[in-house]
Amino acid sequence: MTNISSKFQTNIPLSKYSRMRVGGDAKYLLEAKDLNEIISAIKYAQENNIDYIVVGEGANIIFSDYGFDGLVIINQSSTISFLENNLVIVDSGVKNNHFVLKCAEKNLGGLDYLAAIPGTIGGAIYGNAGAFGNFITDLIESVTLFLPDGNIAIKSKSQLKPLYRSTLIKRVAKRDKRLSPIILSAKFKLMSSHxxxxxxxxxxxxxxxxxxxxxxxxFVSGSTFKNPAGRPSGKNENTEFIHKTAAWLLDDSGAKKIKIDGARVSLDNANWIENNGKAAAQDIYAIVSEMKKAVLAKHQIKLEEEIEFIGKFE
Ligand SMILES: Cc1cc2nc3c(=O)[nH]c(=O)nc-3n(C[C@H](O)[C@H](O)[C@H](O)COP(=O)(O)OP(=O)(O)OC[C@H]3O[C@@H](n4cnc5c(N)ncnc54)[C@H](O)[C@@H]3O)c2cc1C
Incomplete structure (x- = not known):
């Protein structure tokens, strides 16, 4: 068996692996082509006391300008298995759009909203991604996890304890990333459609x-903050709900004026930050702090980030 470390690249710019196109270098980086490579790489990192992180498309993360002093595992696992009774098992590295279209070819629907959400199935489950009142966890039967102690476990949807833009996996990771499991694959039960x-x-x-x-x-990372109003859905998109969305609160607090070097709050949606290609990760971090301050001052509401900062920020 080849030693997985022979596939590691060294000193690789992380900006290439983040939708916001910022971030310094990864000391080691592996483009993992399947689940075995992910598991081997994590085991290698654990045995050699190397910090590691598994990422998908980098659609929701901002890597520090100082980079990542460890191993960044880019999840490119790609298997999709169609079973009977509308059940599908998909690797966590499969891109959302690709998965939805492959399911459509088999007349399996229910994930239509997911096609336009950038990222991988693993990243989407981690943060319970969703749109139009749907969450990715809605149609999940179970997930297969690689636990930090080296064991593999299958967990049901309810064990993921999904909430708006959050799962137990993400909540554990926020406390200590080393204690949080890695999502290897997921089993969905989809709806018959055409x-x-x-x-x-x-x-x-x-x-x-x-x-x-x-x-x-x-370059963008989607919504910067969660909606304090919680889950958006068709039925509560009334004026009262709109006035509690992060975008509305930020706009009302004057956040659209905030800009630092190559990055600014979008004039089209105050909950988005745009990088014209010249911003540093630290600029994004500083803009996020300013946005939070503005809403706290005007509305006494503390916004919570949806995007994640990885590494050292000042
Ligand atoms: C233009 C744009 C539009 C967007 N619109 C939406 C939207 O409508 N709804 C929405 O919910 N989000 C939206 N987002 C945010 C983003 O698409 C989602 O958060 C997406 O699910 C991130 O997936 P990813 O694979 O890129 O994860 P990454 O950004 O690579 O990683 C995010 C986090 O997940 C962890 N992670 C990734 N894979 C795994 C795994 N296999 N196991 C354990 N942890 C893992 C990473 O360590 C990291 O902490 C948007 C982003 C953009 C750029």
């Missing part, structure tokens, strides 16, 4: 999203 219906629905949802999101082509 591929044309699914594709039509994906296109319609995408049109609605385009209206809500920044129009220019800068």
């Amino acid at each position: 591929s044309e219906t699914i594709i039509k629905s994906i296109k319609e949802l995408d049109k609605i999203r385009q209206k809500r999101q920044p129009k220019n082509k800068y």
Whole structure:
């Protein structure tokens, strides 16, 4: 068996692996092609006392300008297995869009909203990604996890304790990333549908999203903060709800004026930060602090980040 460390690259710029296109170098980086490589790499890191992190598409993370003094594992696992009774097992490294389209080919729907959410299945489950009142965990039967003690465990959806933009895995990671499990794969029970219906629905949802999101082509990480109002859904998108969204609160607090060097709060959506390609990770961090201060001062509400900062910030 080849030693997994022979596949590690050294001193690799992390900006390439983050949608915001910021961040210093990873001391070691592995583009893991399957679940065995992920497991071997984690075991190697643990045995050699190397800090490690598993990431997907970097759609929700901001790496520090100081980089990551350890091993960054880019999850590129890619297997999708279709079983009977609308059950599908998917590797955590599969991209959301690819997964939804592959399921559509088999006339399996229910995840139409996920097609436009950047990232991998693992990243989406970690943060319970969602849109239009849906959460990725809604249709999950179980997940297979690699635990920090080296064991593999299958957990049901209820054991993930999903909440709006959060699961138990993310909550544990926030306390101590080393104690949090790695999602290897997930089993979904999808809904019978027709591929044309699914594709039509994906296109319609995408049109609605385009209206809500920044129009220019800068680098972004999606929503910066969670909505203090919680889960958005069709039925509570009334004025009262809108006035509690992070975007509304930020706009009302004047956050659209905040900019530092190459980064600024988007003029189209005050909960998004745009990088014109010249910003540093520290600029994004400073903008986030300013945004929080603005809402605290005007509304006495403490916003909680949806994006995650990895590494050292000042
Ligand atoms: C343009 C744009 C639009 C967006 N719209 C939405 C939206 O509508 N709804 C929404 O919910 N989000 C949205 N997001 C945010 C982002 O797409 C999601 O958070 C996404 O799920 C992140 O997936 P990822 O694979 O890129 O995770 P990453 O950003 O790579 O990682 C995020 C976190 O998950 C952890 N992680 C990743 N994979 C695993 C794994 N296999 N096991 C354990 N931990 C893991 C990482 O360590 C990290 O802590 C948007 C982002 C962008 C850029």
